[in-house]
Amino acid sequence: MTSSEQLRARAESVLSSDVWNYIETGSGEEISLGEAEQAWQHWRLRPRVLQDVRSVSTTLDLLGHQLTTPVLAAPTAFHQLYHPDGERASVAGATDAGSLFCLSTRSTTSFEDVGAAASGPWWMQVYVTAARDIAAAMVERAVQAGASALVLTGDTPYLSRRARAGRALPLSDETAMVNSARHLGDRDLSHLEDDAGITVEVIEWLADLSGVPVLVKGVLRGDDALACLDAGAAGIVVSNHGARQLDRAVPTALALPDVVSAVAGAAPVLVDGGIRSGYDVLTALALGADAVMVGRPAIYGLATGGADGVRDVLAGLTDEVAHLMGLAGVRSLDELDASYVTPAW
Numbered sequence: 001m002t003s004s005e006q007l008r009a010r011a012e013s014v015l016s017s018d019v020w021n022y023i024e025t026g027s028g029e030e031i032s033l034g035e036a037e038q039a040w041q042h043w044r045l046r047p048r049v050l051q052d053v054r055s056v057s058t059t060l061d062l063l064g065h066q067l068t069t070p071v072l073a074a075p076t077a078f079h080q081l082y083h084p085d086g087e088r089a090s091v092a093g094a095t096d097a098g099s100l101f102c103l104s105t106r107s108t109t110s111f112e113d114v115g116a117a118a119s120g121p122w123w124m125q126v127y128v129t130a131a132r133d134i135a136a137a138m139v140e141r142a143v144q145a146g147a148s149a150l151v152l153t154g155d156t157p158y159l160s161r162r163a164r165a166g167r168a169l170p171l172s173d174e175t176a177m178v179n180s181a182r183h184l185g186d187r188d189l190s191h192l193e194d195d196a197g198i199t200v201e202v203i204e205w206l207a208d209l210s211g212v213p214v215l216v217k218g219v220l221r222g223d224d225a226l227a228c229l230d231a232g233a234a235g236i237v238v239s240n241h242g243a244r245q246l247d248r249a250v251p252t253a254l255a256l257p258d259v260v261s262a263v264a265g266a267a268p269v270l271v272d273g274g275i276r277s278g279y280d281v282l283t284a285l286a287l288g289a290d291a292v293m294v295g296r297p298a299i300y301g302l303a304t305g306g307a308d309g310v311r312d313v314l315a316g317l318t319d320e321v322a323h324l325m326g327l328a329g330v331r332s333l334d335e336l337d338a339s340y341v342t343p344a345w
């Protein structure tokens with residue numbers, strides 16, 4: 001078993017089967033889920049020799065943040081399902097690893113408490129609610145609490161049908177809606193559903209409202225990436241939502257080159273989906289990603305070790321990628337380019 005498989009097995013052993021199924025499920029026939037990890041192995045590395053690799057650096061500047069790792073924590077919902085310290089532990093663990101935490105709209109910790117627990121940078125992932133004033137109020141509070149960018153999730157006009165959607169999750173409504181319910185007033189819960197009518201115009205609305213950069217997550221096509229940038233996006237996250245939205249959507253390992261080539265360096269490109277090892281990280285960076293995000297692995301770390309577990313997952317991937325960079329003759333992230341990868345065969 002790889003260390004990632006061992007961690008996954010440990011997480012399964014400490015979580016209830018309902019929570020485990022919620023984490024692990026994909027949508028539809030789970031075809032994209034089955035392909036996500038494997039697709040990174042579509043690529044092979046083309047190392048250079050006789051480079052001086054006594055010192056290898058994984059540092060980068062991402063939208064003004066100096067990070068010591070290109071491995072970030074993807075936004076995932078409901079962290080108190082996995083560990084009593086919830087998102088507080090996740091933001092602390094990511095910071096300890098020199099990384100950056102992206103908080104889900106569906107956080108089980110208030111923005112204010114996440115801000116108070118954070119000693120490093122964090123972003124807020126945004127679902128735009130049917131009642132626009134609720135989304136606006138949430139974004140304003142998150143930015144006030146310290147979120148330094150918004151990550152607009154663009155691939156959830158509706159919630160997909162999930163193959164292994166478990167029974168009711170062990171979360172009170174109060175905890176599950178800790179950031180949203182207070183803005184509902186007398187209105188019913190339908191006002192918190194995602195607005196299926198949003199278009200790229202919402203990017204500028206969010207940027208004006210918040211005053212912070214807006215990245216768009218869920219992009220799988222170069223033309224879409226360009227449309228988002230034209231509409232004011234400050235970055236792109238190539239993602240198929242961990243295979244939880246449109247099944248049979250292309251694996252991100254195969255979608256990434258088209259997006260990188262369309263964006264052509266105009267803005268940072270991040271990627272997530274099935275990234276489990278330093279090899280996957282190195283491949284993604286060589287294909288042109290500026291950074292990667294991990295979803296389920298960070299949850300496994302949280303479930304098994306709280307803040308330290310999250311830190312260990314992110315730091316472990318960082319150590320591994322630094323080691324592999326050296327073996328590939330690469331000293332710094334900006335040296336990595338598409339010349340270091342080729343399709344397998």
Ligand SMILES: Cc1cc2nc3c(=O)[nH]c(=O)nc-3n(C[C@H](O)[C@H](O)[C@H](O)COP(=O)(O)O)c2cc1C
Nearest residue numbers: 023074075076077104153241242273274294295296
């Ligand atoms: C349990 C779980 C909850 C998630 N919740 C959200 C969410 O609230 N918002 C969002 O944009 N993406 C969400 N995602 C998708 C992740 O941000 C990310 O795209 C995905 O997990 C990456 O794939 P990986 O898990 O293979 O690393 C969720 C994923 C999982 C597994």
